[in-house]
Amino acid sequence: MAAKPEKGRVGMHIWMMTTEYRPEHGEGIATYFEQASRIYSQKGHKVTIFVADSSLKVAQSISQEGNLRIVRFQTNQEYYYYYMFYVPALSYQYAKVIGQFIEREGKPDCIECQDYGGIAYFLIQRKLTLESIYENINITIVIHRPRLLQAVLEEFSQYENNEFRILEMERFCFRAADGLIFPSASLLQRLSQEVDLTKQNCYIIPHPYQGPYEDGEEKEKKEEKAEKNQSEPVAMLYVGKLQLGQGTLQLLEYLKARWDRGWLFPLIMLGKDSTNYRENRLMSQLIQERYKKYIDQGLLRYEGNVKPQQVHAKLQESLVLLAPFLQAGFSYAVIEALALGQMVLKYQEVNQQENEHNEQDYAFFYHDQDQFHKQLDKIYALTAEERKNYALRGQKRVQQIYHPDRFYQAKQKVWEEILQKAQLSDKATATTVGEKEVKAHFPFIRERPKAKVDPALKTGHKDLLTIIIPYYNMGAYVKETMEELQKVTYQHKEILLINDGSDDLASLQILEEIEETYGPIRRIDQKNQGLVSVRNRGAQEALGEFIAFLDPDDWVAPQYYERAIKILQKYDNVSAVGCWYQIFQDMQGLWTNWNPEPPEILVSNTFNGQSAVYRKSDFLAYGRNDSTLPYALEDYEPTIHLVKQGCGAVVIPEAWFFYRIRKDSMARQFNRSNLSYAFQIIAEKHEPFFQEYALEIFNMLMGDFPNKGPLPSRESAGKER
Structure with missing residues (x-):
């Protein structure tokens, strides 16, 4: 550390x-x-x-x-x-x-x-x-x-x-x-x-401000110059991105009402352009069209994105900065304007923390159109002496709240506190209380309480990993898989191969060869019952605390299992660990996975559990493959079940699982019709969970969420789904 x-x-x-x-x-x-x-x-x-x-x-x-x-x-x-x-x-x-x-x-x-x-x-x-x-x-x-x-x-x-x-x-x-x-x-x-x-x-911690500030003499000279030239209107200024969330259009509507009544003071707008999503065009284009009359009259001018020095100059030339920002946030333009002795009229929620310091002494608030007009009239009616007093109070407040030394002292305390908490956390997760090991908690976005697991399911040798290989007539590929398994860095493991009624003589002969070459291998022979049966039996027969499934034509990176088990050992709310896929043979590509959380996991298979490493007890309780699924998604439904029960899963963002796509792969048999039917069965099985996120699911489907279904197309593997 x-x-x-x-x-x-x-x-x-x-x-x-x-x-x-x-x-x-x-x-x-x-x-x-x-x-x-x-x-x-x-x-x-x-x-x-x-x-x-x-x-x-x-x-x-x-x-x-x-x-x-x-x-x-x-x-x-x-x-x-x-x-x-x-x-x-x-x-x-x-x-x-x-x-x-x-x-x-x-x-x-x-x-x-x-x-x-x-x-x-x-x-x-x-x-x-x-x-x-x-x-x-x-x-x-x-x-x-x-x-x-x-x-x-x-x-x-x-x-x-x-x-x-x-x-x-x-x-x-x-x-x-x-x-x-x-x-x-x-x-x-x-x-x-x-x-x-x-x-x-x-x-x-308020963001820091290091200047510039305007001294009293400069301010007085500016006021004197303004008083001598009464025929020239003193402009209002807007500094910020042109956005709905910045209150840009609301502000212009307020000013339009004043300009229509004969108000002669212009508004200068500075800042980046942006897209108006409501009308799907740039804000600057909308403003030019909607307020062309006032632009032609010289009452409205958009000068685009300017450098900080130009903002400084414009602030000094204007009488008031208008800050209509609707989002609670922070505005450096407001702080700089106050530091330069300018008047500020802003929406009520901007820099709200300053209310604790009697902000009314040096700035003006509004929260609706009537109050906006009253406050703006008040600002323009101020005498030079009143403006000077507001300016001095504003500068003093900026120096008090946003001074670099105050910011730095606060940041030092934060650094020290965070480091201390990290050290205490590391010590806590490295110790035991009595016979119970203290574990960390993974910060999922949507925390769900973990369901209880029957103690009878918590069997298996501590830290042992059982790698379960379903086998049916895969002699052409299994040697390659076994060769790669020899490179796996996690040593405390067993290999459990379940022969699901293979009837190809060559494949049966190769089984004998790999047992002799790559032993010890624990082998179970059964009548052909299909992949779901093999995986469930493998989990039941596993001797390890952890299990992983590996098809006999795929393989994993050497370090994958070691890291996955380290993660499972650290977090009490993580029951499965996956990774990204490297696709090879008949297709090439990268398949990115994400931590499976609702509502997304209810719409798209972001985890792909066939490559995951599981805590065996949690898998036996909530992750067994469902034999009622007629076509596919046997690895998707368990992920939903686990997540629903608070058995979280995380993804290592590295392509450590090598997934072979063959012309005769099971994935090639998928189509929209059979996937849709399988998804229907899953939704009915977990109906309360889907109902819990019904609104979000609807919005995702209407928002053209990837593939509008639970499984991404293998032909587009790797692209966001």
């Missing part, structure tokens, strides 16, 4: 992950990372910023500025971008890049990640699935404006396949990170309504 920082100690290695750095304008998460990284480096820490850069012409670019190192890497070039949507693939690449630097330099003391898009997903998943180079890394998420909270305000579907995946990644990060840093209590409260954060380490 990275060393625990002493109070005031310099020389920590702090890594930061963001998709934006060196802000193009004065808003956004990029400003936070620019400000925070500058503070850390000034305090003597070694800071590395990892930034995805699609414009980069080389694979990677590294620049150094004192204690600050900036690592930019090219995106959309690696093979996994073909098999996943962009954002999941980007998250996977971040974890890979971080891993490469850890291998070269060692682990950092902490990693800070942006919230948006859940880009820390695979970094956290690799850590929690016990990949050694990621273990014991302390990962915090900086909450700014999560996409999860934008979904409702921006009026886009949360259930379209790509969007759902991104939001699930965010939810997982919020549940599984070592800590969440919120700039305001209101944002914490809002996110807690969407994600269960009761067991999470949540900290409220």
Whole structure:
């Protein structure tokens, strides 16, 4: 584990992950990372910023500025971008890049990640699935404006396949990170309504601000100049992305009513453009069309995305900053305006934590149209002296709340607390209480209590893995599978081969040969009863605490079973561990799997349990294959049953299962009709579970969720399903 920082100690290695750095304008998460990284480096820490850069012409670019190192890497070039949507693939690449630097330099003391898009997903998943180079890394998420909270305000579907995946990644990060840093209590409260954060380490630390500030003399000169030129209207200013969630259109409707009554003060809009999902076009296009009359009259001007220095200049030239942001969050534009002595009129929930400090002394609120007009009239009616007093109070408040030293002191306490909790957690999971081993708890997005398991099922030799091989006339492939099993690093294992009535003489002869060559092998012969019967009998006959199924034409990576069992031994709520598939022979490709959770697992088979390693007692209780399924999905229904009973499953994000696709594979017999019928049987069997998530299932199907069914097409294997 990275060393625990002493109070005031310099020389920590702090890594930061963001998709934006060196802000193009004065808003956004990029400003936070620019400000925070500058503070850390000034305090003597070694800071590395990892930034995805699609414009980069080389694979990677590294620049150094004192204690600050900036690592930019090219995106959309690696093979996994073909098999996943962009954002999941980007998250996977971040974890890979971080891993490469850890291998070269060692682990950092902490990693800070942006919230948006859940880009820390695979970094956290690799850590929690016990990949050694990621273990014991302390990962915090900086909450700014999560996409999860934008979904409702921006009026886009949360259930379209790509969007759902991104939001699930965010939810997982919020549940599984070592800590969440919120700039305001209101944002914490809002996110807690969407994600269960009761067991999470949540900290409220206002984002830092290092200037610029406007001194009194500059302010007085500006006021005098304004008084001498009364014929020139003093503009209002909007700084931020053009978005429904930012309150952009609501603000323009409020101002339209004033302009129609003869109001002559113009609005200047600065910030990035974005898509209006309701009308499927850019916000700037909608504004130009809907408010053309006011644009032609010079009352409305959109100047696009400008650099921070230009924002600074525009703030100084304007009288009031309008901040209609509907999402509880943080606005650097508001803070900079106050620091420069400007008036601010903002929606009630923006920077809500400041209400505790009597914000009415230096800023103006509104929560509806009538109050907006009253407050704006009040601002324009202020005398120069009154504006000066508001400005001084605003500057003082910014210096008190957002001062870099206050931010840094709070962050040091967070680092120390998170490291202490991590150390206590490691000690706890490494000890026993009486005869009971204390285990960790995997932070699934939707926690379900684990059902009790009959003690009579908890049999088997401790830590022993039974590898169950169903065998029916597979002599052409089984030697290759057995050869690969010799490379498996987990040594405490037995091989149980069940011959399901093979009648091919060559295959029977090969059985004798492999017993002699690769023994010891425990062999059971039975009349042909089919795959479901073989798997269930194998689980019943297994001597091990853990079981794994392996078809005689597939194989696994040497390290897979060892890691899977390590995960099962660590977590009390994990009953199965899977991985990704590497598809070979008649098809080639990567098949990505995900931790199976409702509602997604009720719509799409994201786990593929045929490759998983199981805790035998849980499998016998809730995971036995169902013989009533007439065609397929025998490995899908047990996953649903296990998850329903609180027996969670996790996925190692590596292609460690090698899945052979043959022309005569069982998968080739699947079609939409027989799959649909099998899915009907599953839904009826688990009707209360499906009813529990009926609304989400409906929305997924209407959102064109992958394949609209429980099993992805093998022909599109590896692509998001």
